[in-house]
Amino acid sequence: MAQNRKIMLSIVVVCLIIGAWLTYSTFYASLRKPHPPSVIEWYETSRQPISSLWGQGVAFDGVYWYFSGRQYLCKTYLNYSIIIENYDPIPQELRKQGYHHIGDIDYFEGVIYAPVEDYGYKNGTFILYFAENLTYAGKYVKTSQSHMPWCAIDPKTQLIYSSEFDNVSSLYVYDLKKDFSRLKDLPLSQTLHRVQGGAVHDDSLYLSCDDFGEHIYIVDIKTGKVLDSFATNIGWEMEGVTVYKFENASLGMLHFIDHKRNIYHYSFKEAAG
């Protein structure tokens, strides 16, 4: 009997110790402040006035800027002085069909990809231009998109991303390697409004939206998850965006334009959340 009582006592003591330890560790964990996660804080590094013709899109190839207007393309030096302009970029054949509005362009391997809308918003169309001289490259691809405000190419995968303009709950993904065939729709983790521009950098898609606060959204291009966003509060219509990390701190990494007024350069720092 005494032996049994000893065993029971030992079990009770062990249980009490485990219980006390669990209570203590839970209590201690609740007392400890969670480690503040580092968050990215975006800030404006500089801005420059732009030509009133450059109010739709922007791209950068590592050396030159490219700007688009509704029916206009332009290539400039880093200081925005003009190298070449095209005042009549939409091929006659497409103009006759009502194509009149170039959106936010992108650059990839010597070619400018322009997303172009028609009056009836029937078939948003990619039109390709030689980046060297901004002449029509002899290729366009119609899609079943209604609006086509922007396009952005992931140079790693050669996938081209685009979307409708408003109430955007998913992205369209086309494959350049398969002659722009529509590969899939990528659902977003949140619905975005008035999407005006896009650019891919390091597996992230940067979207510029003319929503309340003129936000930039950063999307994981593999999952569609909105990873981060911030309000620019520029107070003017948000337009195209491009991403290129400059050594020059005043140029930063993220670059976007408003409607015919400025180009803005942003950089980021890690801040305690």
Ligand SMILES: [Ca+2]
């Ligand atoms: Ca762009």
